[in-house]
Amino acid sequence: MHITKTPTADDLRPFATARLDEARARLADLKALAPDAAGLEVCAAYDAIGRALNGLGGWLGIFANAHPDEATRTVAEELEQELSAFGTELSLDRDVFAALERVDVNSLADEQARRLIEHGLRDYRRSGIDKDDATRARIVALKKELVEIGQQFDRNIMTGGKSFKIAEGAAGLDGLPADFVANHPPAEDGSVTLSTDPNDRVPFMTYATRGDLRQAYSLACNTRAYPENLPVLKQIMTLRHELANALGFASWADYVTEDKMSKSGANAREFVDRVMALAKDRAAAEYDELLEYKRREDPSATDVRDWEKAYLSEKVKADRYSFDSLAVRPYFAYAKVRDGVIATSEVLFGVRFERNDEIATWHPSVEVYDVRSKDGGEHLARLFLDMHPRDGKFKHAAMFSTDSGLLGGDSKDEVLPQGALMCNFPEPKGTDPGLMLHDEVTTFFHEIGHLLHHLFSARSRYVEFSGISTEWDFVEVPSQLYEEWAWDTGVLQRFATHHQTGEPIPEPLIDAMRRAEEYGKGLTVIQQMYFATMSLEYYMDDPAKIDPVERMIALREEHLPFPHEEGTFFLCGFGHLHGYSAMYYTYMWSLVIAKDILSAFSGDLMNPAVAQRYYDEVLSRGGTKDAADLVANFLGREQSFEAFAGWLQR
Template sequence: MSPEPLVLPSDAWPDWLTAHVLGRLQTVGETLRRLRDGATRDTLEVLSVWNDADIALRGADSAAGLFAEVHPDPEVRELAEKLLQDIDRVRTDRNLDRALFDIVAATDPAGLDAITLRMREQVLRDFRRSGVDRDDRVRDRLREISERLTVLEQEFGRTIRDDVRTVRLMPAELGGLPDDFVAAHPPAADGLVTVTTDYPDYLPFRTFARDADARRRLTVEFDSRGWPANDGVLHEMLDLRDEKARLLGFDSWPDYDAAVKMIGSGPAIAEFIDRISAAADTAGRRDLDVLLERRRTDEPAATTVDRSEIGYYTELIRREQYDVDAREVRRYFDFPRVRAGLLEVTGRLFGLEYRQVDVPSWHADVTAYDVFAEGERRGRIYLDLHPREGKYKHAAQFDLVGGITGRLLPEGVLVCNFSRGLMEHQHVVTLFHEFGHLIHHVLGGRQDWARFSGVATEWDFVEAPSQLLEEWAWDAKILGTFAVDETGTPIPADLVARMRAAKDFGKGINVLTQIAYTAVSYLLHRDRPADHTAAVSDAMSRYGLIADLPETHFQSSFGHLAGYTSAYYTYMWSLVIAKDLFSAFDPEDLFDSAVAHRYRDRILVPGGSRDAADSVTDFLGRPFTFDAFATWLNAVR
């Protein structure tokens, strides 16, 4: 019998969340005490008891982590953050418990199947990476560092989430914006219009607003979110991570962090940065020449394109040279139809059925669906897709329940900040991208071991399946199934062809911008400079081609520094793999069930039960290479 989904409350959220989390932490404590009871157990029994504690710990962490970011009640968010600190304390104590380590280390690996052996090896690896084999003084300091980092990372993210900035503009300064945007931003009593740094305002404004000064003002506010509050927080975070790495015998935090990723070492990140930077240089400079030429028709003396100008001039070039007007394209992407189309496309692709369910959730905007395959319920998903006060500001998939075969149904939540009406196509692409994580969580959620359930691969692979799914948001036949205008007319295939050609313009600059962000992530952790703003400006100018704006502090709102730490390279590393994965599909028939189901079963379903490189080799029939990425990067339409 299939397990039942988690039942969320209709009200009394603080009571429910407290009981849910503390009950699971109590289970963790009781389970680990049982493991220490001196009873004779074979290897499988020891690992099974450990797994029981892992399941409970993950259940507590997933719920608290989600509701700290999305619950509309600030008291619940604050409660969730405090519970996360309790969870981290329990996890840290467990991983520094020498008696538990000795029990697991004493087990005999002989005769274990490959997945169980992997489980045992990774548990022992995590113990050592936590410092369990260090002396008491070092373990005590590592515990202090872990607890403090949890608080700092929460503070860093909370500051970004809560720092919604605004600019007040004359109505004329909205010139160039789509009619529905202007209608949604009427003047106040003083005659001024308020535009915020939230994505549904910021992205259209930086793309369409003709007023250069207004674009610049909003961009300065956007790139200064979190400043100055996050400056000291970031310094302390970087210092503590470095101290932790050195206490554990590593030369730097990037070395410690990369040791359990596909890339393998800190210096390999620097090598990857240089390789991608060199590969994208020609394409990037070609893009920049076109941008500068177009900008000089407005400002003949211009010598640069800065962050407030890149979106606007890229859009102008796509409109003038490729006959693609994003304002016109928006007509075909009404949010409710896009959401329905996403479910139809991914259901057909992966052999899934989504059945909407009327169940309690944390906000009226949230929709829930049970996911079925071959008539059997395989998971539940929640879609929380519109902005609101106090909510996570970006786009991400969050776990709610990690799936365990026969015990727990995988449940995930998609958290985004899209318009309720017409969407820019780039937002449609983002929706497909993030839904790729959600599908990975559900399809990879049939595991015996909690640590392998869902999106549990090496961290620098997790973006590849999502980047792959973006391709389906660019296919004319697929878009034609749900992208229709107000008359019901599907988006024309020739328009999609022009959109694809226009998309290729700017990819060199985009890759170099991502590499600049990667360098920021890596170098701040490796070098820990005294002046973050100067170091960021240097990295952005060295690796990117788009000029920074003076008096901005990008790092203070770079939320990935809390989550991805020094590993922002993940996005480009995963893109290299994603382009290679896509080479196995027939671009003329992206619904080919044979290849789609092979991808599903060999990449998504295994979750973290084997190395990502092995899953890719299994799917492609060979190890992944750089070739498909290089071909894509250098192609000119």
């Protein structure tokens, strides 16, 4: 079995160059095949190009987003551009297209081989293989420019955080937990300084009692990468629109959704509108409750502002459900949560996670685990955990898929799947155990849900279908489904113990937490649909007719009860406008499917038989079948909207 050695800063360029050279050599092999080469021979030669590059994009993404050395991050970005350029060149290679087109698909008995040729031909047509030379040259130029400008957009967000100084020092942190205050010691002048990164932003906006400070801090958070990213975003929108037009599509939204489950921008918008209509009344009632609570202290209040939302929601939950989210933090020390998430995954899927301290990583805090069969014999996968914040690192939470697992005719053709989690959870230091909010525990389950999907999807002989290679609007299903385990009493009581007393988290506290979670989901859903609508509209219309700021404000006024805050430019720090482009709707699309899959567990999340069937029919299949077929095979029926509607209206 091939196991890719983790690259280092010193050998990153040779590592990438060797992969690209190998891919070019395999491309030459494919072109050298006889015109009457057997279909399976063409499939193997075509797949060999992808195998040469397997995981390279993921490794470069890790180094570009997480390596502590800025020069190394720059090298990784340059190599990402080279990889993208080769991908564009390959996608417009008429000789490769001709080789695939000569294969008689009906003569292929192997289902994966047929699918490989069919998808290859589809993707070549979507890339512009049939366009004239001038159009093809413009496509190449547009794709090159989009990679570079997209990197700039992401870089501005990563480095565009702001410092927020509280002159009155610790007094301005009233309402925050003691460990948060301790981790923000006063400067010589008595002031304390916050970053606008999530590890500071979420607790401060939720618990700080001083409304004036929350308002000012919210302004700082919502001007991240402003004004730098305003022209960058407009350029991304313009270039994508031109590229879509060159490829024969009316808009980028139509182009990017054509090969997804939604099939078109119009279908995606119809879905968003359907969910918005379903959530509207509940969201309005929840907003009224926030306003009613605010009026207890300010009887003249006429609205709730965005910077009050999290704080007031916390107060309403305490009032209605006697639940304080800070009360659960002592049960969620980082190391306990990490070990609990791992142990849950071991039991559920019948595997073992073994710590491996022999593997070099890109930062000393990164942990490595090997996943093995339950008896410890078979080496199934390797994962990396880069879980704590630091300067120059990606600011949110994500899974980076490196090597996709592959089957082979013999062991030398097999590839060990590898991947990494990149998060920003509290870091244990000294006597501070790194206490997490339950929202962060849920995020941990979410991201490892992505990672397990990638690592377990290793039944394919072709790299095209290995790893997370389903339609994009299915990608969030395994991750959002696994969030449910973070709410299960039995699961939590296995690992959530008080960091001082060792007492398991009490069942009444979990029950209160679950009841409180029901509050606010209407507002959460319409907020997500606002983001989805914004991302669709930016890419459905002609960018020349769109002022992104004006459209953002207009959509907020149309869909959200919280007024726009003058001087805020959320869109500049909304990284999904680049990475997901028009497809932010996929989070809710996937949640609808996840709620339906959840129903198969019938309340018993640790049911080994259902988990095994989920592994067999969904996780392990990768892209070997359409996502709708994966779901239908698991459920024994077509996917339904009913479970989601029931959850939202509960």
